[in-house]
Amino acid sequence: MKLYFAPMEGITTATFRRTHAELFDGADAYFAPFLTPSDNEKITKKGIAGLLPDQNPQGTPRAQVLCNNALAFHKFTEKIKCYGFSELNLNLGCPSNTVTRKGRGAGFLKDKTALSAFLDQIFAENDIRISIKTRTGYESGEEMDELVSMYNRHPVSLLIVHARAGLDYYKSTPDLAAFRRAYGKSKHPLCYNGDICSAEDYNRIIAEFPDLDSVMIGRGALKNPALFREIRGGKPLATGELIAFARKLCENYLPVMGCEKYTLQKLKEIWVYVMQNFPDEPKLSKAIKKANTLADFLSAVECLPEL
Template sequence: MNFYFAPMEGLTGYIYRNAHNAFFNKIDKYFSPFIVANQSDRFKTKELKDILPENNQGIVLIPQLLTNNAKDFIHTSKKIKQMGYTEVNLNLGCPSGTVVSKNRGSGFLSKTKELDAFLEEIFSEAASKISVKTRIGKDSPEEFYNLIEIFNKYPIEELIVHPRIQKDFYKNKPNLKVFKDALSLSKNPVCYNGDIFTVKDYKKFTVDFCSVKTIMIGRGLLANPGLINDIKNNTKLDKKLLKDFHDKIYEDYKKVLFGDRNVLFRMKELWSYMIQIFSNNAKYAKKIKKSEKLYDYDAAVLSLFREQTILEN
């Protein structure tokens, strides 16, 4: 099985990716949080830092683009190719209201005529391999059957399917019936994305879908960064290793972000996932969330690691 780390805005940037690779080293491909494609000859500083090859040494990174404009996609993908990347990923999955309102991300899925024309243009001038991360529709799962006919017209490197519609956000359960149909209908390789949080989830999925060779995990890995080690080797997450991993991310954020508030914002976002794997975590989650200074945060995190255990996955 190949394992991919899903892109998550504000969470899986280069600082997190490098720490994850250094401590866990079981990911076949990382995907960058989306870059909004445009006609500029320069990337925004934040975007450039995130995909600079020197900030991503020793990992396979696939930059992800968000747009519904073919010329912007082509222009930006050419800039990315000049940096040495051989693949870009098109975001057709983001469910965020601000993205969808501009007919981008999963909002683009309801504009099938425009989407088809967009794909035709970007593949006719492709500077590199193009993979696609998609949901199964905007408003209804039935939309997928028109979408797969469109996708099948193009040589997509990999079709990464998150079998929810935009309106689900992350609620409800993945629609595995539609995913099963995606496997049989797609002319392009298919990767599964969605709700793998535990070894049990993984085992159940692979029994039901034994032909799947690639899985993308996002929230499950943010909660338990050692999940792949557990899946592959039955290696349970060690509390000291997790603390060292946390400390590496924390120290690296302190080097590049100005002020307690900015550092804490990033760390609190990460803890909204990671706290889930600790026993009796409610009071510690509250303390971390209420921290306004680094010393308050340090005390809350230290007491969590000292007093609680990691739950069996």
């Protein structure tokens, strides 16, 4: 069973991925957050730069695109092929209003006729492997069967299903009934995604769906960066590892962000998830949230108790 680190925009940046891989093993690949093809060459090039080997010494991440226009998809594909990419992941899951109201991400699932025509075109026109990351539907998991039938008509290299509908955002429990229908019906290698936060969660999913190709983990691996190792039977996360992770993230982010303020912002975003391991430490959580300098942030992190 392959284990993938989920793409998380603003969080699982190239710097995050590289730092995570330096300290923790176990993820078979990292999916990079979406890039949106743009007419501005400079923006597209900057986005692609974050996928290249010098920023990703742990291995090439999987590239993801957020797009509902076949021509833009084609142009983007031609660009990333020049950098050696042979596979592209299509984002059909982003639930954010700014994205869905433009008919992208999970918003594309609303208009199945347009989505079907788009898929016909991109699979016919591009000689690159295309994987899909989808929700179970836009409004509800009732749409799963129709979506899987649509995906089955194309040579999708991997179908990743985040087991929630778009309108569920990241809330509610994953819709395993809808996922079960995808499991029964999909012709493609299938990847489960949604709320895997422990080795027990993972074991429950693979016991129920033993023929999965892979499992993708997002927020659970932000909370516990050693989760992939734990799932593979390795030792549990230790507080010392979180302290080392914080120090390394500071060291690696500072030259990239160019200043302490933005580095601190990045670290705080990640530590919102890490602090879920310490529900009995509201004072330390507050000190971390309120830290004005990296030194204050790190000294609060260094006070975290043993897990």
